Amino acid sequence: MTQHITQGTGLNLSPKPISLTQLPLPQCNEAGVELWVLRLDQTDARISGNKWFKLKYNLEQALSGGYRSLLSFGGAYSNHIHALAWAAKELDIPCVGVIRGESEYATNPTLSDATEWGMQLRFVNRQQYRRRAEPDFIKELIDQLPGSLKPVYQVPEGGSNALAVKGCMEILSDQTIGPFNPTHVVLPCGTGGTLSGVALSRPDIEVIGIPVLKKAEFLYEDIRKLISGAGETDPQNWQLDLEGHFGGYAKTSPELLQFIEQMDEQYELPLDQVYTGKMMKRLIELVEQGRFTKGSKILAIHTGGLQGMRTVYGPKN
Ligand SMILES: Cc1ncc(COP(=O)(O)O)c(C=O)c1O
Numbered sequence: 001m002t003q004h005i006t007q008g009t010g011l012n013l014s015p016k017p018i019s020l021t022q023l024p025l026p027q028c029n030e031a032g033v034e035l036w037v038l039r040l041d042q043t044d045a046r047i048s049g050n051k052w053f054k055l056k057y058n059l060e061q062a063l064s065g066g067y068r069s070l071l072s073f074g075g076a077y078s079n080h081i082h083a084l085a086w087a088a089k090e091l092d093i094p095c096v097g098v099i100r101g102e103s104e105y106a107t108n109p110t111l112s113d114a115t116e117w118g119m120q121l122r123f124v125n126r127q128q129y130r131r132r133a134e135p136d137f138i139k140e141l142i143d144q145l146p147g148s149l150k151p152v153y154q155v156p157e158g159g160s161n162a163l164a165v166k167g168c169m170e171i172l173s174d175q176t177i178g179p180f181n182p183t184h185v186v187l188p189c190g191t192g193g194t195l196s197g198v199a200l201s202r203p204d205i206e207v208i209g210i211p212v213l214k215k216a217e218f219l220y221e222d223i224r225k226l227i228s229g230a231g232e233t234d235p236q237n238w239q240l241d242l243e244g245h246f247g248g249y250a251k252t253s254p255e256l257l258q259f260i261e262q263m264d265e266q267y268e269l270p271l272d273q274v275y276t277g278k279m280m281k282r283l284i285e286l287v288e289q290g291r292f293t294k295g296s297k298i299l300a301i302h303t304g305g306l307q308g309m310r311t312v313y314g315p316k317n
Pocket of ligand 1: 195275304
């Protein structure tokens, strides 16, 4: 798997196997369903989870298109920024991260890594950050860069674009799940790019996205746009469960953190507090509520993001 996904890019991921493990939860026994977890977090600690798949074709495009730098957007704890910074270092291409918030965030573990790996950070306030997809704003940012960094390959926030969707269509493959044939796939959603690719790749499976932000109805439209932007027709095999945000984006609670600790202790399943912890907690609630018929085989995708847990618990040795 690792060999396959890094082929031809010069990126050297740690050669850990990605596992598919069954979670023997009592709630699943009671409901008569199986719950399996695809541990995409195991691709690499630095370019973990969905990140490799979202970046793969973007990086290829940047390299083959003769671009001299990368530019992208993210919050101060962004997994995308973290992964992109490391990929850029490995590929030896300069990279600029436009970060929402104040420069005091620069010393947090995520941005410290990014800086150490050579990413240049530009902090913008919330008002400016809202303009992150506007061509005029992007042009202003690019105009401020030295000529030696141009042309600039621009990756949108969260890395979600048509090439990311194409990459995410490779998440469920023989290399990752082999002959396993789930009836349902469940995954956390931020921008919906990962869900778009997964849903497109397997129209025969019901895909359930769990947005980690409040009032995420807009994602229905965003996902349809991502799918059509990738030149595909909506397979209509996906839906969103809007109740799994647990207070909103990046909001945590003692209950959520306790759940995360319990999953790690009892099932050796490390989760993060922004994406995968919320997805698993909501998924178990759905199992308890009888959302899945007896005999269902549910595949939860662990989309990574564990680097973000350093902010909660400090670095792991
Ligand atoms: C760990 C993790 N899981 C899930 C997601 C959500 O992915 P998407 O934005 O493609 O919905 C993200 C953000 O990219 C993430 O960092």
